[in-house]
Amino acid sequence: MNRDVRAAGRGPTGPIPVSAGIGLRSVHHESLVRERPAVGWIEAHTENYFHDGGPQLIALERARTLYPLSLHGVGLGLGSVAPIDREHLGRVKRAIDRFEPALVSEHACWGKSGGEHFNDLLPLPQTEEALRHLASRVREVQDVLGRQILVENLSSYLAFTSSQLTEWEFLSALVEESGCGLLVDVNNIFVNSVNLSIDPQRYIAGLPPAAVQEIHLAGHLRKQVGQRVLLIDDHGSAVCPDVWRLFEAALRRFGPVPTLIEWDTDVPALDVLVAEAALADQYLERARELAA
């Protein structure tokens, strides 16, 4: 299957182009529509736009007439042992019906236990049991939504001794068992390479290129914790040189892929995001030339 065929939806403004897009944040709703910057597409957090009505929804209605749209969920907690919240999933489906995104994604994480939701992306052990569980949940969600979803690799601050697989083996097997696509967050791979002492090049080399339909790029924070440096995945700064280099390696492995600039804390003016996207486009252009 080629990438365009696998893309489950085409959206009102077409499929997600193989170019750089930006994460839509509410502080940019007005400036995006007013300035109409030259970015290829936008991605919105599903949970910010899945309520009954209101200004957020109106803003996304407007934005999606200008740009191809991807919806990115942060609240389903696919890997939680607790049952999928059907009300939440119903709202996700309603948002998909309303906004007709070309791509829909979620995370390889869990978030709920004992009735409490932690509203965070919590790490799973890479065990056979967790793999079977996550794959069944992804299938369940895909059945309800009636479409393929992309699953994103997580940034982590810890690893479990019980893990039997590497992260890339786990994600590759998830694709096989659930039929999902992959959203590869290159910043998360770099963050994990430092936090969990893993080789980022091996990580990228171990992922199945045919499944990769989207890439995320973002900034992170260096933090000294005790005797060790940890990278905090705060999406609060520009993409760092190490992550750009890893992005280049990812494009060599996967070919050119739609790439998103994410920025969630200390969100700067829109033109800063647009400039980051333009830089990502240059990498994509070089990758296209190499692939030709």
Added chain:
Amino acid sequence: MNSPPEPTNLAALQARFAAALRGPGREGETADPALIAGIVDDGLAPVARLNLYRNNTRAMFVGALERGFPVIARRVGDGYFHRLAAEYRDAHPSRSGDLHCIGGNFPAWLAVRLAGTEYGWLADLARLEWACEEVLVAADVPAISIEALGGVAPEVLPGVRIRLQPALRCVSSAYPVWSVWRANQPDQPGDAIAADRGAEHVVVTRADDRPVLHLRPEAELHFVAALSAGADLQDALENSSLPVESLSQALAWLFQNGLVVALEAPVPGEKE
């Protein structure tokens, strides 16, 4: 004699991890030996790694609550607000993957928590702030004009249900919550408002991307609240003590503000 076995199945692992995230105690005190034994050290103690998640989930909750109740946070100050938020989280942990929901129980919880103190009135302010949150995500429904009333036969008028916008909430308080809310908007200096200034009754609606607060007479607020809850015109009038002579003015206000979305005629025989 032996340390407890590390959790090997996913359900046990998530339950222990969750307990560590919500557990009481200071940073560094998370000490479930089975959980700790199951986390790779790699140059940083598992407890410290776990604490990153613990602090992050706590900050996420407090931050979301602060965004939902900015006036309360401003009035009581960061330190006290964070203490309240931590206590509230213990009583009402998040039940949803949607962070917007976490403030729903805060006004009622605050009413109990602050009962009998000089800050008891903050619970009413919290109700007002939550009303603002709710109207911002309520459904958009087209309004109807006042001419629609002309089509209703006078004899059935008492049984008519006047359906109001989903984006409408009524907050009635013995305290000056509207004045405090206004004085503590981001562009205001936050002047103190004396709590004994008296009662205020507020209808909260939405315009464009912001909540709009309308100060209304008490009886009219109760009338609007009764309509909003589904009462027919006669019941709404009787329950609210709105003088009949004020009825047309109250209805005109609702229509002028685009708050009426439907008129439902009574079902024959439903009302004597």
